[in-house]
Amino acid sequence: MKQAPIERAIRLHQAGKSDKARNIYLKLLKKNPNDVDALHFYGILNFQQGRPERAIELIKRSIENKPDYPDAHSNLGNIYLKLEQLDHAQQCFEKTLQLAPDRIETFNNLGLLLQHLEDYSGSTQHLLKALEIKPDWADAHYNLANTYTLSGNDKAAMQHYRAAIEYDPKFTAALKRLGMILYSQGKTNEAIKLYQEWQQLDPDNPIVKHMLAACSGEKTPDRASNEYLVETFDTFAASFDNKLENLEYKAPQLITDAVKSQISESKRSLTILDAGCGTGLCAPLLKPLAKKLSGVDLSPNMLKLAKERKCYDEIVCDELVAYINKFTNTYDVIVSADTLVYFGELKQVFDSVTKALKPGGLFAFSVEKLDDDTLDKDYKLQSHGRYVHKRSYIERAAKEAGLIVIAINEEILRTELKKAVDGLIVTVST
DSSP states (O other): OOOOHHHHHHHHHHTTOHHHHHHHHHHHHHHOTTOHHHHHHHHHHHHHTTOHHHHHHHHHHHHHHOTTOHHHHHHHHHHHHHTTOHHHHHHHHHHHHHHOTTOHHHHHHHHHHHHHTTOHHHHHHHHHHHHHHOTTOHHHHHHHHHHHHHTTOHHHHHHHHHHHHHHOTTOHHHHHHHHHHHHHTTOHHHHHHHHHHHHHHSTTOHHHHHHHHHHHOSSOOSBOOHHHHHHHHHHTTTTHHHHHHHTTOOHHHHHHHHHHTTSOGGGOOEEEEEETOTTTTTHHHHGGGEEEEEEEESOHHHHHHHHHTOOOSEEEESOHHHHHTTOSSOEEEEEESSOGGGBSOOHHHHHHHHHHEEEEEEEEEEEEEEOTTSSSOSEEEOTTSOEEEEHHHHHHHHHHTTOEEEEEEEEEEEEETTEEEEEEEEEEEO
């Protein structure tokens, strides 16, 4: 029996053949702009490829044409949830329950929603309900573990992270979180063993290689690998901005303020590079200062969202140091927000910046802070996978590269698991 086009598109979509699936969705919509399934699944594809606004528009159109479509309501709710638009998400999930009262995915989704609302008791109740119906559901175990982590119950969290891994041995996020808890409890050998077993099972995974180095302290790289960064940031590009907003992320504003403090009103027509631009959170802040604003980043999915801001004159997918090294006396200002936390050794960064800046040019960036009286190291790869740096090291490395230290200010960059993340906002010049 010949397979219907929508079924073929969905199978291709699920198999990761996005371009072929997209072509079928578009042909179906050209033939019938109100095809509810094509609208729905093409919306999901758009979200997966980092276009959340387009995804919402498409799925809403699907629902307008078929109001009793529980899958569409549920997936629209999932998108709103990942974007942390919680009121909209709750409306979608409640509508899903009206249409399909026994759907276990909705119990899971409501558990996640209540987790975000810090109603940990309600979250636990819904997630346990989902697991009562489907005990081998790895995602529900992982979500319940996160709820327990946020409520301070690490013992129960570890139990459910382990369950998630039992049912899905390559569950990267669960493996990473469990390892971090073990390490934080001083169970370093257990964490190392966990990562070693993970690496044996999934040897090509760049995240386990990085996390094993972070935990063991052995073969610690001078910086996170390109593969680790692409894998990490491509995965959650679509929800990146909303997550950081909810973490009270301040680095872009703090860095922009640092630049402004050194630039007179009459000279605000600058050539600026946003190094490690991500989704472009710095761009709207820097644009009023720029004659030309460029962005560079390794993550293709992050750059898709950066382009949608329409603030950059140029966007390039490249490794930060390799790209900056292409220029000599080109930029008035280079900024880097929350990017050098993936570099330990900063010599190559500083040398490339010194070469690329014009005489008197500025480099403003953020790093996470390592107290100067801690250890005998200049920087350290933490168990969460980011580097922390000593102020004294920043000063010494900058001077060795021929940069003049203008200011190093201690600031809270954001919150993480309800705790402040202490950082340094650094401004140097050539």
